[in-house]
Amino acid sequence: MNAMLETPELPAVFDGVKLAAVAAVLYVIVRCLNLKSPTAPPDLYFQDSGLSRFLLKSCPLLTKEYIPPLIWGKSGHIQTALYGKMGRVRSPHPYGHRKFITMSDGATSTFDLFEPLAEHCVGDDVTMVICPGIANHSEKQYIRTFVDYAQKNGYRCAVLNHLGALPNIELTSPRMFTYGCTWEFGAMVNYIKKTYPLTQLVVVGFSLGGNIVCKYLGETQTNQDKVLCCVSVCQGYSALRAQKTFMQWDQCRRFYNFLMADNMKKIILSHRQALFGDHVKKPQSLEDTDLSRLYTATSLMQIDDNVMRKFHGYNSLKEYYEEESCMRYLHRISVPLMLVNAADDPLVHESLLTIPKSLSEKRENVMFVLPLHGGHLGFFEGSVLFPEPLTWMDKLVVEYADAICQWERNKSQCSDTEQVEADLE
Helix, strand or coil: CHHHHCCCCHHHHHHHHHHHHHHHHHHHHHHHHCCCCCCECCEEECCCCHHHHHHHHHCHHHHCCECCCCCCCCCHHHHHHHHHHHCCCCCCCCCCEEEEEECCCCCEEEEEEECCCCCCCCCCCEEEEEECCCCCCCCCHHHHHHHHHHHHCCCEEEEEECCCCCCCCCCCCCCCCCCCCCHHHHHHHHHHHHHCCCCEEEEEEECHHHHHHHHHHHHCHHHHCCEEEEEEECCCCCHHHHHHHCCCCHHHHHHHHHHHHHHHHHHHHHCHHHHHCCCCCCCCCCCHHHHHHHHHCCCHHHHHHHCHHHHHCCCCHHHHHHHHCHHHCHHHCCCCEEEECCCCCCCCCHHHHHHHHHHHHHCCCEEEEECCCCCCCCCCCCCCCCCCCCCHHHHHHHHHHHHHHHHHHHHHHHHHHHHHHHHHC
16 A cells, blocks of 8 residues: 555656657757658749740759758758858869959959860850859859869859959959949950850859849840850849848848848958048948948848948939849840749748749740759758758759750751751742
């Protein structure tokens, strides 16, 4: 009887608490890692045409499942964080030559040129002109990985170094890169056209670079001369629309905004003498007080309003974002255009994706590709834990470019055949 009274019940209760705690932790892990999310081919938005049918046949990645690493690959945050921190796995070091161009306002633009390492699939001379993401340049790991892969597939690559982004290159005018300025990219493209008169161009932009290249192509029809196609990856299309969403805590966008602003502040302050020095002839709207406001800025919008828009004389942030966003230029692009975003990109709100969806419904040359996973410029692949050196994004861009080159070759051959038959008649 006494033994029965002394039987403790606490361990059973304690075991139940432990089990509940473990279950709660597992639930949080499953939710955070999004483990229940399925893998699937990307959603595609396009109009039925000869080009789109050819692309579906020639680009297996468009219709094949994108399978990210099993443990963490379905989390857009982890994909984004790994890209931001690690860049890529075992990044190669392609050898290139740095070119310098003096701009009309005294700025010194630089880009790196990488020659092809193999013959192109159609035997043509094709150059990829590449615009990296915000504050990025040719030495970033994701750029090095992509360039090496493109070189090995027969492409010459020219990579813009955003003005002020390279730590060892000083500014030579009171201006650095901005959200939609196409001057430096245009100068690089013109150099390539003059130096390689027989080359054809594939235009590629990542994140902010996607906005720049699309805006550049849409500014004038002349900018599309000798351009085979354009690929934009992970851009937001409209800074004015993104302004509100980027200040929200949903998907931690406000936190990402703070981190990116902090990085921009460091870059601007590293060039403070060239931008704010007493000997510098600054834009009239740029005042010394803007430097003090820069120290307290906690968002990209505050930096753009206090500093960046003033390089080009915009009167307000709204005017700056309206004029510099590619959204108002996209419909002017007539060459094949592939727009790529990830549905789980924490930086690009889903409301912004209505822009490429709507465009693809109106323009036969546009294909919008939307995989479930990939984060912001992540798109890692791998079996369980460790990602592969090449990403789905790297392979897709080259695969699409190869297909467009083949499409143009087939069109040319058909035209030649029709001409011969007409001559015989």
